Amino acid sequence: MTSSSTPGLTRFNTAEDDTARAALRAICASGAWAEEVLARRPYRDAEELLAASDTAVARLTPDDLTEAMAAHPPIGRPRPGDPVSAREQRGMTGATDRLKAEMLELNLAYQEKFGHVFLICATGLTAEQMRDSVRNRIDNPPEREREIVREELGRINRVRLARLAVRPENEGTPRP
Template identity: 50%
Template sequence: MTNRPHTLDALAAADAAELAEILLEVCSSPRWAAAVAETRPWPDRESLLTANATAVASLTAEDLRDATAGHARIGEPIAGDAASEREQAGIQGADRAVLDELHEANAAYEAKFGHAFLICATGRTAAGMLAALRERHPNDATTEAEIVRGELRRINDIRLDRLLEGP
């Protein structure tokens, strides 16, 4: 994700390709990025976050898969990706056994649901994320999709705030 902050005015004034690139760094769903871009200009931060919530709510199952594909597996942040490492800071120093259990639970979740486990990892420990993964694994696909939708909205809110504030 880009390290330079943006103002709402600068985002609103960006050409379509540049704005799409910026928004796709927040969420890898092209449909989400297009839906958010269509709502510009945003008079304030809340308007942008409302656009996020509305766009996330409108995503299809395929769009949610596009969105989850842009996230590292829990317990496996992408090396050198500041956003991934920052968002999963709670795994730093975690016991190897917990990380191994996360890996196994992720694989079982992916086999069942067809996409990576998505959770707003900011402020969560490895053990807490593992507990949430285990708690959610028994869900049916419809229930889990709605939980994923809520987690995605929270992640996007954090990323949009960070985009506006800078590193």
């Protein structure tokens, strides 16, 4: 461990495999991603962990991406009782009813076209930015959209892993 290690990263590095695997699967539902990140422990610092995640995301097969996306709720409809989903989609909280209805319509059209949820790293985005993004991406060819989804998944995983790595000592078991 270097001096740049954090309490959360130390706990993650020293956790039993099953505990660390569960923490990773809460971050990203892809089993392939979780196993690759798990296999590279221990990490010297958060940057090394994030780089391992980036590598694992780049190696995901189409089936692995599908597995990862299946765990993401549609924008504007975070899972009830899921603080991670609610926190990440906070930008939709103050959206008007009209904008929420438009997002629902766009989400459904996107899902019908591509066969999966519209995936975006929503952390820090406003409802309008998310709406504009789905509007812009819905006309993409499937191959281009799949690569954008991979990029967005990588961003989401980075945000969640960073939270895991810096989690204070008194917050217990690693989780996103």
